[in-house]
Amino acid sequence: xxxxxxxxxxxxxxxxxxxxxxxxxxxxxxxxxxxxxxxxxxxxxxxxxxxxxxxxxxxxxxxxxxxxxxxxxxxxxxxxxxxxxxxxxxxxxxxxxxxxxxxxxxxxxxxxxxxxxxxxxxxxxxxxxxxxxxxxxxxxxxxxxxxxxxxxxxxxxxxxxxxxxxxxxxxxxxxxxxxxxxxxxxxxxxxxxxxxxxxxxxxxxxxxxxxxxxxxxxxxxxxxxxxxxxxxxxxxxxxxxxxxxxxxxxxxxxxxxxxxxxxxxxxxxxxxxxxxxxxxxxxxxxxxxxxxxxxxxxxxxxxxxxxxxxxxxxxxxxxxxxxxxxxxxxxxxxxxxxxxxxxxxxxxxxxxxxxxxxxxxxxxxxxxxxxxxxxxxxxxxxxxxxxxxxxxxxxxxxxxxxxxxxxxxxxxxxxxxxxxxxxxxxxxxxxxxxxxxxxxxxxxxxxxxxxxxxxxxxx
Amino acid sequence: xxxxxxxxxxxxxxxxxxxxxxxxxxxxxxxxxxxxxxxxxxxxxxxxxxxxxxxxxxxxxxxxxxxxxxxxxxxxxxxxxxxxxxxxxxxxxxxxxxxxxxxxxxxxxxxxxxxxxxxxxxxxxxxxxxxxxxxxxxxxxxxxxxxxxxxxxxxxxxxxxxxxxxxxxxxxxxxxxxxxxxxxxxxxxxxxxxxxxxxxxxxxxxxxxxxxxxxxxxxxxxxxxxxxxxxxxxxxxxxxxxxxxxxxxxxxxxxxxxxxxxxxxxxxxxxxxxxxxxxxxxxxxxxxxxxxxxxxxxxxxxxxxxxxxxxxxxxxxxxxxxxxxxxxxxxxxxxxxxxxxxxxxxxxxxxxxxxxxxxxxxxxxxxxxxxxxxxxxxxxxxxxxxxxxxxxxxxxxxxxxxxxxxxxxxxxxxxxxxxxxxxxxxxxxxxxxxxxxxxxxxxxxxxxxxxxxxxxxxx
Numbered sequence: 001x002x003x004x005x006x007x008x009x010x011x012x013x014x015x016x017x018x019x020x021x022x023x024x025x026x027x028x029x030x031x032x033x034x035x036x037x038x039x040x041x042x043x044x045x046x047x048x049x050x051x052x053x054x055x056x057x058x059x060x061x062x063x064x065x066x067x068x069x070x071x072x073x074x075x076x077x078x079x080x081x082x083x084x085x086x087x088x089x090x091x092x093x094x095x096x097x098x099x100x101x102x103x104x105x106x107x108x109x110x111x112x113x114x115x116x117x118x119x120x121x122x123x124x125x126x127x128x129x130x131x132x133x134x135x136x137x138x139x140x141x142x143x144x145x146x147x148x149x150x151x152x153x154x155x156x157x158x159x160x161x162x163x164x165x166x167x168x169x170x171x172x173x174x175x176x177x178x179x180x181x182x183x184x185x186x187x188x189x190x191x192x193x194x195x196x197x198x199x200x201x202x203x204x205x206x207x208x209x210x211x212x213x214x215x216x217x218x219x220x221x222x223x224x225x226x227x228x229x230x231x232x233x234x235x236x237x238x239x240x241x242x243x244x245x246x247x248x249x250x251x252x253x254x255x256x257x258x259x260x261x262x263x264x265x266x267x268x269x270x271x272x273x274x275x276x277x278x279x280x281x282x283x284x285x286x287x288x289x290x291x292x293x294x295x296x297x298x299x300x301x302x303x304x305x306x307x308x309x310x311x312x313x314x315x316x317x318x319x320x321x322x323x324x325x326x327x328x329x330x331x332x333x334x335x336x337x338x339x340x341x342x343x344x345x346x347x348x349x350x351x352x353x354x355x356x357x358x359x360x361x362x363x364x365x366x367x368x369x370x371x372x373x374x375x376x377x378x379x380x381x382x383x384x385x386x387x388x389x390x391x392x393x394x395x396x397x398x399x400x401x402x403x404x405x406x407x408x409x410x411x412x413x414x415x416x417x418x419x420x421x422x423x424x425x426x427x428x429x430x431x432x433x434x435x436x437x438x439x440x441x442x443x444x445x446x447x448x449x450x451x452x453x454x455x456x457x458x459x
Numbered sequence: 460x461x462x463x464x465x466x467x468x469x470x471x472x473x474x475x476x477x478x479x480x481x482x483x484x485x486x487x488x489x490x491x492x493x494x495x496x497x498x499x500x501x502x503x504x505x506x507x508x509x510x511x512x513x514x515x516x517x518x519x520x521x522x523x524x525x526x527x528x529x530x531x532x533x534x535x536x537x538x539x540x541x542x543x544x545x546x547x548x549x550x551x552x553x554x555x556x557x558x559x560x561x562x563x564x565x566x567x568x569x570x571x572x573x574x575x576x577x578x579x580x581x582x583x584x585x586x587x588x589x590x591x592x593x594x595x596x597x598x599x600x601x602x603x604x605x606x607x608x609x610x611x612x613x614x615x616x617x618x619x620x621x622x623x624x625x626x627x628x629x630x631x632x633x634x635x636x637x638x639x640x641x642x643x644x645x646x647x648x649x650x651x652x653x654x655x656x657x658x659x660x661x662x663x664x665x666x667x668x669x670x671x672x673x674x675x676x677x678x679x680x681x682x683x684x685x686x687x688x689x690x691x692x693x694x695x696x697x698x699x700x701x702x703x704x705x706x707x708x709x710x711x712x713x714x715x716x717x718x719x720x721x722x723x724x725x726x727x728x729x730x731x732x733x734x735x736x737x738x739x740x741x742x743x744x745x746x747x748x749x750x751x752x753x754x755x756x757x758x759x760x761x762x763x764x765x766x767x768x769x770x771x772x773x774x775x776x777x778x779x780x781x782x783x784x785x786x787x788x789x790x791x792x793x794x795x796x797x798x799x800x801x802x803x804x805x806x807x808x809x810x811x812x813x814x815x816x817x818x819x820x821x822x823x824x825x826x827x828x829x830x831x832x833x834x835x836x837x838x839x840x841x842x843x844x845x846x847x848x849x850x851x852x853x854x855x856x857x858x859x860x861x862x863x864x865x866x867x868x869x870x871x872x873x874x875x876x877x878x879x880x881x882x883x884x885x886x887x888x889x890x891x892x893x894x895x896x897x898x899x900x901x902x903x904x905x906x907x908x909x910x911x912x913x914x915x916x917x918x
Contacts, residue, residue: 007472007473007539008473008539008540009539011470013466014466014467080466080467080468081467081551081841081842082842092540092614110569111842111843112838112842112843112844112879114881151842154838154839155551155839155840155842173884173888174633174881174884177884177887177888177891178844178884178887180888180891181835181838181839181844181887181891182838182839183839376640379571379613379640379641380613380614380640380641380642381614382540383540383541383570383571383610383614384570384571385571385637385640420571422573422633422881422882423881425632425633425636425637428636428637428639428640429632429636429639432636432639432640
């Protein structure tokens with residue numbers, strides 16, 4: 001192979017790594033709508049939120065103005081254990097696709113939790129520890145967030161209680177064991193340990209659980225146990241703030257070689273990875289400095305951006321959490337059972353929702369067999385077994401690179417490779433055996449959730 | 460945390476990466492004994508070996524003299540996809556152990572195959588492709604080698620037939636699916652597809668297989684199908700040559716910061732990782748330039764170095780392979796069923812065996828519960844979930860660091876972290892549940908294999 005000016009993997013030196021998170025809200029002309037109390041329909045104050053969240057995280061959640069937030073030294077120290085993550089030039093993929101496009105991916109799977117979730121997990125655990133708390137509670141679906149939080153808590157000596165969607169708990173025993181190896185307690189949700197769990201089990205005795213239901217349980221346990229708070233791995237503004245480290249590193253690495261992306265692509269479930277990856281680029285776009293095409297890719301079976309409503313909705317099934325204004329399919333929406341992998345949340349980050357609503361980014365949906373085709377092609381070509389979530393971005397990056405092959409344009413395509421698929425091999429097996437199916441919900445199926453949105457605030 | 464001169468992770472730039480493999484045999488005064496034909500008890504020639512192995516690999520296998528072997532450009536290109544691997548300063552582990560020792564580990568798990576095996580897999584697949592072959596056959600036990608070879612073959616468009624020890628095939632369906640995702644065919648061994656498989660099944664109808672038996676099947680299939688050759692992930696001289704890239708990178712990284720290791724530690728099953736890690740250091744030792752303590756760590760349940768005999772033995776159960784002179788427990792030895800993870804081969808690399816026999820390195824054995832305790836401690840402290848194999852090295856590195864805490868010596872300890880434990884969570888679950896047990900074979904148990912060694916050559 002010829003000598004290449006741009007290395008396969010662009011790593012930053014320690015002194016090049018970002019020292020601040022970037023808060024994209026500071027540059028948004030239209031700010032994301034505030035969280036709202038479902039009883040009063042008035043914006044939540046810091047005091048309203050403090051039984052649930054850590055104080056410093058509440059401050060971050062509500063702060064729409066501070067552009068640069070210093071990353072505490074202790075978190076920078078932890079980041080050094082697995083960051084910078086590599087920005088990889090996908091030379092092999094380009095060659096296989098015979099495309100003039102230059103493809104880059106930011107690979108966040110090079111840590112034991114296997115995904116980008118660790119970037120926010122360590123931050124949230126750190127602020128909990130700083131506040132003198134005993135522990136934190138959370139929910140997990142596919143398990144990436146729970147694993148990341150368990151690692152962060154083990155590092156800091158915090159107790160960690162994870163409510164894991166029952167179907168995942170049973171189908172992904174290895175995810176559970178990783179969390180236990182890191183010292184976390186893992187409870188299948190719904191459980192008999194909480195009021196909300198008992199209520200849901202009484203109403204739906206055979207239920208295999210949902211993310212929204214596990215959130216309700218984790219929040220109840222946090223608010224009813226002294227010294228505990230609830231933490232969440234996506235959707236929230238604070239999470240996007242912490243995840244901005246992905247985009248900042250990406251931008252520094254690209255700038256180092258004078259590369260300007262034309263298209264930036266990320267998968268979107270609750271928005272944690274996409275929001276982080278795009279943040280500094282979106283900042284330039286918001287400030288009118290530069291334009292980029294930014295594409296969110298979501299599963300056709302859980303299409304909140306492309307088929308949801310932009311409205312206030314509950315984040316949880318138990319309806320004990322604040323309302324958030326977001327693209328939503330309704331808190332009652334549960335993806336079809338044949339849906340593999342994550343990206344199954346009914347809503348979307350309020351920040352990304354506002355940006356999408358304002359026409360600053362695009363969204364497309366992909367069916368899962370096509371996503372796994374892209375995943376397998378990528379694995380064989382680039383050598384990394386991708387998570388199903390990440391493979392949504394791969395699918396669209398390949399589509400865009402193929403378009404370049406037709407037009408002859410040498411576009412720079414950057415996508416987020418959020419994690420590895422080691423714990424998703426049941427789904428890979430279905431794909432390998434040809435038994436994987438797609439499911440695009442009908443309008444009637446979506447109407448159930450969309451027609452049951454809560455009363456909307458009028459402020 | 461304070462500013463540190465030595466970064467958490469020492470990465471090499473592309474231009475610092477090794478361009479040659481290093482052949483430690485060139486510096487050995489006493490060369491490893493040659494492979495021998497079990498029928499004639501005479502050394503195997505290249506012509507004898509050519510029905511089984513690729514020509515260029517045979518040349519490498521037999522070459523005890525060439526010190527530096529250029530790494531072909533194509534392989535350097537592939538290495539760039541996942542190399543250099545980081546050399547990590549274990550700051551967190553040092554702090555937790557309160558030791559003045561400086562601990563470094565070379566982490567080879569940052570690729571989808573999850574281990575160092577890929578370094579030799581791509582080399583062997585490359586030479587097979589270069590020879591114009593259609594495909595290769597191999598065996599796999601724990602699955603690291605099979606996964607690595609599948610990835611390498613997918614990259615080069617070679618067919619790959621893997622014979623997987625039946626018990627692993629059944630207990631590790633996810634390993635199997637990764638290999639299938641990379642396009643390999645995976646057959647549980649013993650199978651009805653081969654003469655040797657049928658013979659073993661007839662004699663032992665309920666057998667769950669062994670590595671030695673899977674080797675026999677893979678060799679038979681390679682030699683009876685035109686356009687196929689057999690490849691092996693450990694034991695052989697050629698494998699140690701390819702794996703020298705681990706040690707070379709380690710040495711370059713240490714030299715960059717003026718660090719001289721006092722102790723170098725690696726786990727040892729067939730010797731592929733240990734042989735690669737230590738090679739340039741052993742070279743200095745053999746040339747009298749510098750001294751190092753070098754420690755091999757093996758499972759107490761499969762103790763070839765510490766309780767085996769240094770003698771000619773078969774590498775496979777079916778006794779169709781050449782004889783190798785090595786530390787061996789006898790080709791009939793099968794580790795106790797409670798043994799988790801790899802490192803279950805009855806023999807050991809002839810190169811390492813000779814070096815050990817000549818007093819140039821030490822060997823210790825570790826029991827598996829102690830190994831998993833070290834693994835869990837390491838995971839919680841350093842954030843990486845280690846493979847059980849690698850955890851043998853972790854255990855002894857921690858022991859040595861604790862000794863430094865007692866004596867106050869600031870030794871530099873380097874160990875090989877060969878891979879990740881994502882596919883070993885059944886074993887972690889046993890450990891987490893407190894149901895994992897140890898088994899140290901009795902002298903009587905070992906005598907069965909040790910007393911059945913083949914006739915020894917007299918040349």
